[in-house]
Amino acid sequence: MSTTEPAPGTNLAALRKARGWSQAYLARKASISVSLLSKIEVGDRTLTPAVAAALGKPLGLTMAEILGRASMEQDAEAHLSALRSAVRDYDLPGGHAVHEDQITAALECAGRLRDGAQVTGLVRMLPKLLRDATVHAHAANTVAAWAVLSDVYSTVYWLAARHRWMDMAELAVTRQRWAIEQQTNPLGSALAARDRAGTYLNDGDFEGGLVIVDRAIAAAQSGLAGQERAFAVGVLNLRGMTLAGRLTDKVEGKREAERHIASAADAAEWFGRDWNRHHMIFGPQNTATHVLATRLDLGKPHEALSAAEEIDAVLDGLPPTRITPTRINMARAQLDVGDRDAALESLTLAWDAAPQMARIHPMGREVFRVVSSLHRRSNPELLRLSRLSGIPL
Structure with missing residues (x-):
């Protein structure tokens, strides 16, 4: 299970205060209203990706940094370190033998984990899969083998982007492009x-x-x-x-x-x-x-x-990777038109479809922060989502 940083609006407030900037100063620099920034920080409005990007520019931060990184629990850190090492060794295939059917089976398993938004299982299996796919691509040197390696790097990118680990995401897409260029x-x-x-x-x-x-x-x-x-x-x-x-x-x-x-x-x-x-x-x-x-x-x-x-x-x-973001977007739209009860229902459906993804999805966390703030009074579903998300009411 992944652990996460504060919801985006809360993270934004912390970043602003760490610089000693007033809301008025940041709003002016980002060309947004002070009223909007204040509502975002107190939890009356969601911090949207476009506004996060605008606020990031004067702060010298990317949109992903404003939204906040998602980290892994300590027992996953070793797997993450191994994955970084495998990405770094892209042109250093190991000496072990790898059969094509092994790669195919492992890639199918990774695909099921990705489609099911099972991020914990994915980070555990990716280091070995990436090393095996690297060995196979260098040895076989076929269009299909390099395409498989490119697919693995695409999954590394997907995992990194979901957690806003943008250094790894940038490197993964560079390796993905390199792999696909080895054969037309x-x-x-x-x-x-x-x-x-x-x-x-x-x-x-x-x-x-x-x-x-x-x-x-x-x-x-x-x-x-x-x-x-x-x-x-x-x-x-x-x-x-x-x-x-x-x-x-x-x-x-x-x-x-x-x-x-x-x-x-x-x-x-x-x-x-x-x-x-x-x-x-x-x-x-x-x-x-x-x-x-x-x-x-x-x-x-x-x-x-x-x-x-x-x-x-x-x-x-x-797959859940599409269901959960869509339900979150529905909740965000329902909030924007003032339907808090429908927003909570959509958010519940998002969490039920893929809890691991909802937990690390920045808008999933942000919408819950605002929904819980606007409801003013807790109910069993808010309490359940609070426990799942780690965001206190």
Whole structure:
């Protein structure tokens, strides 16, 4: 089980006070209202990713640092250290023999843990899997073997990004790109670009991330065909709409978001149900969850909730890694329109779907902080989520 730092709004207040800055000074530097900053810090409003990025700039911090890192319990620290060592030894394959079927089985197991948001189990098995995949890729030197290694690095990135360990995330995407470049693989290149854009997202450099996405879409459109091209273009557009929704200029953000939404919808027409390939998901269902999140990031909670009218059908069959963030986004939208009871219900569904992910998800923790603050009076469900999250009422 993971342990975490304070919820984002609480973390922000601590960072501001540590510098000796007043709310008025930070708000002016970040070009936001003092009223909004005050409400965020006391727990009356959620700290959104876009506002976190804006506040991070004058503080000299990334969006991920404002939201707060999630750490592991002490018994997982040794596994994390071993994983860092394996990432560092990317071009130093060990002398042990590795059979391809071993790699395949281990990669499938890692995929199940990732899809199930079982972060504790994942961090325990990744060091050995990464070393074995490195040995196999260097020995076999085939497109498939290097693609497997790239997939493992993608999972390392996923784990690191979920915890806001951005040093490891940055290194993982660099290694992922290196692995896929050893043998020509247009699909692998597209997926590596999608993860690289994710590091820009967590840094708060939304414009830079969009450049990476658009360049990768152009390459995928020229280098791939059929459903494989639709899949690559689709997952890149999902990343693009998330980046666009968080642009400071909401007029530009809406324009860019609508462009990516339309392109993703076109690509989704190739699929009846969502594909889960290389531990990434694309199709009409995941597109719908991203549209909901993007409308919310653009400051349109009513539009976000309208997009979620058939949410149970949309989430049917998707893994917990998609269900939990979507339920959290619904809770955030419900808070924005003043429906605290519905927000608590959505948050409960998010925790029930993937408790380990909800515990380390910054918006999951932030929404709970605000929900508990606004309810004023505890109830059994608030008490249960307080125990699970480690956030006191």
